[in-house]
Structure formats: structure tokens, C-alpha cells
Amino acid sequence: MNVARYVARRLLLSGVVFFGLVVLAFVLVTVLPGDPARAAAGRNATAAQVAEARERLGLDDPVLVQFWHYLTNVLQGDLGNSVFTHRAVLADIADVLPSSLELVAAAMLINIVIGVPLGVLAAYRRGRTLDVMARIVALLGATMPVFWLGLLLQLVLSSRLGLFPLYGQLGFGERVPDITGVITIDALLSGDPALFSSALAHLILPALTLAASFIAVIARTVRSSMITSLDADYVTLARATGAGELRVVVRHALRNALVPMSTILGMQLGWMLGVTVLVESTFSRQGIGAYMVDAVLQNDLYAVIGSILVIGVVFIVTNLVVDLVQLWINPRLRDGLAPARPAAPEAVR
Amino acid sequence: MTLLEIRDLKVSYGEREVVHGVNLSVGAGCRTALVGESGSGKSVTARAVLQLDVAASLSGSVSLKGQELVGAKASELRSVRGSRVGLVFQDPLTSLNPVMTIGWQIMQPLVIRGVKKKEARERGIALLARLGVKDASRRFDDYPHQFSGGMRQRVVIAIAVIAEPELLIADEPTTALDVRVQAQVLDLLHEVAVERGMAVLLITHDLGVVAGFADDVVVMRHGRIVETAPVAQLFADPQHPYTKGLLGAVPRLDRDPAQRLVSVEEIEAVAG
Ligand SMILES: Nc1ncnc2c1ncn2[C@@H]1O[C@H](COP(=O)(O)OP(=O)(O)OP(=O)(O)O)[C@@H](O)[C@H]1O
Ligand SMILES: [Mg+2]
Numbered sequence: 001m002n003v004a005r006y007v008a009r010r011l012l013l014s015g016v017v018f019f020g021l022v023v024l025a026f027v028l029v030t031v032l033p034g035d036p037a038r039a040a041a042g043r044n045a046t047a048a049q050v051a052e053a054r055e056r057l058g059l060d061d062p063v064l065v066q067f068w069h070y071l072t073n074v075l076q077g078d079l080g081n082s083v084f085t086h087r088a089v090l091a092d093i094a095d096v097l098p099s100s101l102e103l104v105a106a107a108m109l110i111n112i113v114i115g116v117p118l119g120v121l122a123a124y125r126r127g128r129t130l131d132v133m134a135r136i137v138a139l140l141g142a143t144m145p146v147f148w149l150g151l152l153l154q155l156v157l158s159s160r161l162g163l164f165p166l167y168g169q170l171g172f173g174e175r176v177p178d179i180t181g182v183i184t185i186d187a188l189l190s191g192d193p194a195l196f197s198s199a200l201a202h203l204i205l206p207a208l209t210l211a212a213s214f215i216a217v218i219a220r221t222v223r224s225s226m227i228t229s230l231d232a233d234y235v236t237l238a239r240a241t242g243a244g245e246l247r248v249v250v251r252h253a254l255r256n257a258l259v260p261m262s263t264i265l266g267m268q269l270g271w272m273l274g275v276t277v278l279v280e281s282t283f284s285r286q287g288i289g290a291y292m293v294d295a296v297l298q299n300d301l302y303a304v305i306g307s308i309l310v311i312g313v314v315f316i317v318t319n320l321v322v323d324l325v326q327l328w329i330n331p332r333l334r335d336g337l338a339p340a341r342p343a344a345p346e347a348v349r
Numbered sequence: 350m351t352l353l354e355i356r357d358l359k360v361s362y363g364e365r366e367v368v369h370g371v372n373l374s375v376g377a378g379c380r381t382a383l384v385g386e387s388g389s390g391k392s393v394t395a396r397a398v399l400q401l402d403v404a405a406s407l408s409g410s411v412s413l414k415g416q417e418l419v420g421a422k423a424s425e426l427r428s429v430r431g432s433r434v435g436l437v438f439q440d441p442l443t444s445l446n447p448v449m450t451i452g453w454q455i456m457q458p459l460v461i462r463g464v465k466k467k468e469a470r471e472r473g474i475a476l477l478a479r480l481g482v483k484d485a486s487r488r489f490d491d492y493p494h495q496f497s498g499g500m501r502q503r504v505v506i507a508i509a510v511i512a513e514p515e516l517l518i519a520d521e522p523t524t525a526l527d528v529r530v531q532a533q534v535l536d537l538l539h540e541v542a543v544e545r546g547m548a549v550l551l552i553t554h555d556l557g558v559v560a561g562f563a564d565d566v567v568v569m570r571h572g573r574i575v576e577t578a579p580v581a582q583l584f585a586d587p588q589h590p591y592t593k594g595l596l597g598a599v600p601r602l603d604r605d606p607a608q609r610l611v612s613v614e615e616i617e618a619v620a621g
Contacts, residue, residue: 237508240435241431241458241509242512256447331448331494332494335495
């Protein structure tokens with residue numbers, strides 16, 4: 001069956017990409033300067049202790065054996081230990097990841113709520129003032145460096161106008177029960193409206209900063225695919241049956257534009273997680289981005305690579321989800337008629 | 350009684366006028382064919398009736414049973430579209446929305462007029478069956494790509510006529526289909542039009558299909574009408590040299606096979 005084959009192929013592809021990711025991580029672990037044995041044994045270890053650590057870590061084994069160990073460890077969730085926190089890297093990341101996901105989700109929401117209507121309107125009024133203005137606004141958002149935009153927003157909206165908190169995730173002295181790890185949700189669950197609105201207020205600026213550079217891309221994507229559908233015969237015919245403009249635009253044209261749109265949104269979700277690096281530091285938020293920056297500064301090899309692996313896995317998973325969503329919104333795909341998104345191995349051939 | 354009356358219609362795109370004062374009328378329940386070579390302005394004229402082309406600027410008059418459409422308000426036009434005038438395009442491949450089921454698309458004209466889903470569905474299935482789609486109730490939830498070209502065009506016709514318009518404008522509805530299917534679809538269109546008392550304005554550049562289908566023929570050339578006549582009269586005694594030329598280009602069984610068809614260049618030379 002076509003659907004089963006499609007899903008199987010996507011799963012296989014995800015597996016291949018994951019394997020590639022682990023190979024990359026392993027190469028980084030082995031190639032990068034710094035002696036893991038010394039790192040594991042500790043700064044003041046004796047030569048004997050270092051040798052013992054070498055033995056224990058299997059660093060004298062052949063490379064393939066080492067890789068096999070690495071792979072099985074990764075699959076079991078063992079990404080090594082942080083030399084700085086002395087905890088398992090995965091446990092560290094599990095603590096900070098919800099906060100990043102919260103940021104990404106909020107940014108994605110802003111991205112969709114602003115970017116999609118912007119693209120639709122620009123397509124509908126193409127060449128007119130609104131289209132040109134949308135292009136300028138989108139371009140501004142896209143070309144401003146993220147950290148710079150963050151600082152600018154902080155300066156104007158927080159410092160000068162006092163509309164939003166400057167940084168952090170909660171006000172001074174505020175605490176939320178640790179239920180999900182996502183502060184806004186935990187604040188909501190605590191049942192204290194003041195706490196919730198504080199958490200939300202702390203989230204808005206960083207999310208806006210993160211979203212800014214993505215809005216342009218999704219708006220352009222939506223614009224160009226909306227132009228294609230708005231010009232299509234089936235849209236003219238929908239009008240010819242007396243359908244109103246709102247219905248024509250949303251039900252007939254936008255429904256078609258969902259296919260390319262969901263592809264781009266899926267990729268953006270992964271990219272956003274990568275860009276949190278720039279936002280979390282600026283706004284003093286917890287998160288995988290901030291964790292990674294600290295890890296780099298402290299030369300914490302396993303923490304850095306672990307973060308890369310986790311971000312990569314999130315990327316793979318979102319792509320897989322997008323592939324499945326495509327199956328649902330694009331009926332031609334179900335019958336194997338539409339080209340699926342170009343898969344790397346096929347494209348190489 | 351005249352249903353559609355077009356008087357001195359001029360259509361321009363920007364500075365360029367492509368239709369230069371067309372007069373044309375379609376009687377209620379009548380089938381009129383609009384013929385002419387490619388680029389003569391047939392489609393532009395047809396699209397002017399429902400004013401679906403925002404880039405086109407119109408002057409003159411298009412009236413539907415006395416209701417003036419040129420310069421009419423958007424809401425007025427909307428109430429005409431679908432309910433009083435239906436439209437079928439040439440290419441059934443691009444005429445259907447690829448991501449919606451054909452059933453959804455057939456039901457839309459009814460749904461936007463407030464008909465209940467269940468009733469719309471029943472009427473849609475019945476119409477589709479009438480239009481010769483086998484197993485209509487099962488195929489109702491299929492997608493356009495699961496249909497052949499001829500079947501798709503039947504679906505497009507269903508969408509155009511389900512709200513029971515008084516006039517159907519069909520712009521080369523069979524050109525994209527293979528010859529055998531062309532005849533089937535035209536016959537069907539004819540039958541349905543007669544059953545419903547629906548007038549048809551059939552646009553074609555193929556005079557061969559006109560004879561069995563239309564009551565009247567309007568011949569168009571370079572954005573102007575050159576001849577209007579009942580179909581029998583036109584075939585028996587064409588007045589305009591261009592029409593004679595066009596008729597000479599139609600392959601006919603009753604003609605001496607040794608006699609060559611007239612080429613477009615020769616038509617051009619005669620018509621001047
Ligand atoms: N949207 C448009 N913008 C500008 N010019 C147009 C547009 N649509 C049609 N025209 C021009 O109007 C003229 C008449 O075109 P039209 O499509 O009505 O021809 P037609 O008789 O339908 O030909 P065909 O048999 O090929 O469909 C052509 O010269 C064409 O270039
Ligand atoms: Mg045409």
C-alpha cells in the first residue's frame with residue numbers, strides 16, 4: 001500500500017539521518033582537542049588514574065568498537081557526563097529543554113499568527129501598497145540580527161516604556177511548582193492568575209525576538225503559494241459559483257497553500273530551536289541554547305555534543321511529523337502521485 | 350424571450366482593447382455557439398458576463414433578463430454567479446481543487462446557499478449519477494486525481510449546474526478531452542440543458558461540434574462579431590467570407606475525399 005510504503009520510507013530516512021548525526025557527534029568527540037580520559041578522571045588526577053579512566057572509557061579500543069559503544073550509549077540515552085555539573089548530560093538537558101520548547105512554541109505561534117495572514121494579504125493585494133509594506137516589514141525582521149533586535153526591544157519596550165519585564169522567566173521572588181517544567185503551564189496549573197500573567201509577560205519579548213527572522217520566510221512562502229492558487233482555474237470557478245471572497249481565499253486557496261506552508265513551518269521549528277542560543281542568553285532564560293553557550297565557554301565537550309544531538313533529534317522528529325501531516329493534507333501523496341519532499345538519498349542519485 | 354443580451358461590449362486590458370463592440374444574445378432555453386479562431390476574443394467575451402477577470406475593463410452592456418451587469422455591485426454579481434449563470438472551463442485538470450474531494454466541491458454551491466449538508470450531498474450524488482458517473486455515491490468522496498479527464502469534466506459540469514442556473518457558459522468544455530469522450534460530454538451537456546430548460550453559450554473553435562448542438566451560431570473574429578445565424582442557415586448559406594472559409598476547414602463525410610481542406614492562410618486571404 002502506498003501509505004504504508006510512504007511512512008516506512010520516511011521512518012527509514014529519519015533513521016538514516018539520525019545515524020549520520022550520531023556519526024558526526026562521535027567524530028566530534030574523538031577529533032576535538034582535549035583528552036576525555038583526563039576530563040573524566042578530573043583535573044588533579046594522577047597519571048595512573050588517567051590511564052585507568054582510558055581503560056574504563058575504552059579509549060584504546062579500535063575506532064569501530066568505540067563507535068559501537070558510543071552508538072549503544074546514545075541509544076540508551078547516555079550522552080556522557082558534564083564535567084561542569086557532574087551530572088548526566090541528558091538529565092541536564094531534560095531540565096532545560098522544556099523552557100526552550102516553551103520559547104519555540106510561543107515564537108512559532110507568533111510566526112504563524114503574523115506571518116501567514118501577512119503572506120495571504122500580500123498575495124491577495126499583490127503589487128499594491130499593502131504587499132509592498134508587508135515586504136518591507138518582513139525584510140526588516142529578517143535582516144536584523146537576532147541578538148541586536150533582542151537588545152533593541154529590551155531597551156525600548158522594557159527599559160524605556162516599562163511594558164515588559166527586562167529579562168528572566170518570572171518576577172523576583174516568584175516561584176512556580178515544578179510540574180511540567182514549562183513555566184507558563186506550571187504557572188497556569190498553580191491557579192494563580194498573577195503568576196501566570198507574569199510568566200506570559202516574561203515570555204513575549206524573547207518569543208517575538210526569536211520569531212522576527214522567521215516571519216519573513218513564512219510570509220514569502222505563503223505569498224507565493226497563495227498567488228499560485230489564487231490564479232488557478234479552480235479558484236476562478238469557485239468565484240463563478242458565487243462563493244464569497246473570504247471562503248474563496250481561505251477554503252479554496254489557502255487550503256492548497258497548506259502543503260508548502262507546513263513543510264516550511266516544520267523546518268522552521270527545528271531552526272528556531274537552534275537559534276534559541278542567541279535569544280536565551282540575551283534574555284537570561286533557561287534553555288538548551290543557554291546551556292550550550294555555557295558548555296562551550298566551559299569547554300564541556302559532552303554537554304555541547306549532547307545538546308547538538310538533542311536539537312538534531314527534535315529536528316528529525318518535527319520533520320517526521322511534517323511528513324505525516326503532509327500525508328493528511330495532500331491527497332495526491334496518499335496515492336503516490338505527488339512528489340514527496342525530496343529525500344536526500346534520492347536527490348543524490 | 351431573450352435571457353442574455355450583450356450590447357456593444359468592449360473589453361480592454363490596460364491600453365489594449367481586445368473586444369471591440371460585440372452584440373450577442375442568447376434566448377432562454379436556447380443553445381448558442383460562439384465560434385472563431387484562437388485569439389478572436391471568445392473567452393474574454395464569455396468571462397465578461399460574470400466579470401471574473403479583475404484586470405479587464407468593460408464598457409457597453411451585459412444584461413440578464415433586463416438586469417444590467419456591467420458596473421453592477423459586487424454583491425449583485427455574486428447573486429448572479431452560480432445561481433443564474435454557471436461556468437465551465439476548458440481544462441478539467443485545473444478546474445478542480447486538487448486537495449478537496451469532488452463531493453465537497455459539488456456541494457459547495459449549495460452549501461453557500463444555506464442548503465443542509467445532508468440534502469446537498471443527496472442532490473450532488475443524484476446529479477453526478479445523472480451525469481454518467483458510475484457508482485456516484487461511492488466516488489463522491491474521491492479526489493480529482495482519481496478521475497479520468499472525461500469524468501472530471503462531468504464533475505465540473507455538476508458544480509456549474511447544481512445551483513440550477515438559467516444559463517451555462519461553457520468555454521471549450523471538450524477541447525482537452527479525447528475525441529470519443531468529447532462527443533459523450535457534449536451529448537450529455539445537451540441532454541441536461543434540455544431537461545432543465547437551461548440556456549447554453551458554448552464556446553468552441555470547432556464548427557464540427559456546433560451542428561448537432563446549437564440552435565444559433567455566432568462567429569467572431571479579431572474581437573468582432575462577423576455573422577450571427579441559426580445553425581442550419583449558417584451551414585447552408587454562410588454570408589461572410591470568413592465563415593465560408595471556416596466551413597471549408599471542417600472535415601465532412603459528404604464531401605469528395607479528394608477535395609483538400611481549406612487552410613487557415615487561405616481563409617485569411619479570402620476574409621481579408
Ligand atoms: N488576462 C489577459 N490580459 C491581457 N490580454 C488578454 C488576457 N486574456 C486574453 N487576452 C487577449 O485577448 C485576446 C482574445 O483572447 P481570448 O482568450 O478571448 O481568445 P479566444 O478566442 O478565447 O481564443 P482560444 O480559442 O485560443 O481560447 C487575445 O489577443 C489575448 O491575448
Ligand atoms: Mg478561449
